[in-house]
Amino acid sequence: MNMSDFKELLARIYEDKTPKTADLAKALAISGKEELHDLFAFADRVRRNFCGDGILLRGIVEFSNFCTKQCFYCGLNKANLKIKRYRMDKDEILDSVKFLAEKNIKTVVLQSGDDPGVDISWLKDIIRKIKSEFDIAVTLSIGERSFEDYQALREAGADRYLLKIETSNESLYDAIHENMSFKRRLRCLDYLRKLKFQVGSGNIIGLPSQTLEMIAQDIIFFKERELDMIGIGPFIPHNDSRFSGQKKGEVVLTLKAIALTRIVTKYAHIPATTALGSLDKDYRLEGLECGANVLMPNFTPQPLRKLYEIYPGKRCVDEPVGECNFCMANMVNSLNRFIDYSRGDSLLTDKEEKNV
Ligand code: SAM
Secondary structure, three states: OOHHHHHHHHHHHHHOOOOOHHHHHHHHOOOOHHHHHHHHHHHHHHHHHHHOOEEEEOEEEEEEOOOOOEEOOOOOOOOOOOOOOOEOOHHHHHHHHHHHHHOOOOEEEEEEOOOOOOOHHHHHHHHHHHHHHOOOEEEEEOOOOOHHHHHHHHHOOOOEEEOOOEOOOHHHHHHHEEOOOHHHHHHHHHHHHHOOOEEEEEEEEOOOOOOHHHHHHHHHHHHHOOOOEEEEEEOOOOOOOOOOOOOOOOHHHHHHHHHHHHHHHOOOEOEOOOHHHOOOOOOHHHHHOOOOOEEOOEOOOOOHHHHOOOOOOOOOOOOOOOOHHHHHHHHHHHOOOEEEOOOOOOOOOOOOOOOO
């Protein structure tokens, strides 16, 4: 594609209220240096205009690695008998939250496998304590639950919920999640919306047999669902999962997907994911330069952090808690941007048109 055709394509994707799969797939297929530079620079301008230069921080506490699900890509899958399972107790969780709140972080993400051992009244109590003791937003990421469970958690004060669709292609989804269903995943996302959570979702790039058209449709899915947050990370094969030995997701394709997601969704909060930082080098910087505006420092205490091994080579697993702050400050300074220490609520509530 010549450069003027490519610029036209990007302008069309940006302006289109209903972007086309073929346009997005074409943009995902580019490989020329000049085209990539243009795509990333365009996405960076969109990010600046709609989200500003602040980089938001979400401190993550991975409080249980028990899981009853069988996702073919994930190291926490229930068939993995090698992994040592843990569930943090209330005080351990609250200590971690206190620690991150003292670092001035205004969002905690409480994440776990799909763990039925996580009792809803127990979790409600933790949420209430966090909300009464700290000025902090609570994001939950504990998988699929009933409407009533989500409702109870929302009533206890949880603000946001992260549930990745992983792939918006129903056949691919159903093929790589044993005894799970795409329809149920969608239903959970509907529940969360209905309960007025700020809703995050996202996908994995480079899943076996995933095509560019499928990734293009994921981006359309993100737009149609008006998601408040979108996490996009490369697939990293885990030896003790069904996808052991498969090829890992490509960095550049992940960056292209982030850039196009920014151009299409404009206001969504998009993290430079930990998975992007866990490849041959840390590509989170590149993520922040092509549309991302969020970083997620890890506050899971040691030695548990090593055990939350959703994929191998996960970054920072050997670091003491709190180290992330230095590394993030360096990253942000090198970009001439700044850390935004606000809660970073959804930007979708009062949007206005801005020109790029
Ligand atoms: N159980 C919750 C759920 O299903 O939403 C949250 C925990 S789950 C481990 C968090 C995310 O890890 C998943 O949504 C998935 O995108 C990501 N993940 C798991 N295994 C991965 C892998 N091998 N490569 C990249 N991402 C992976």
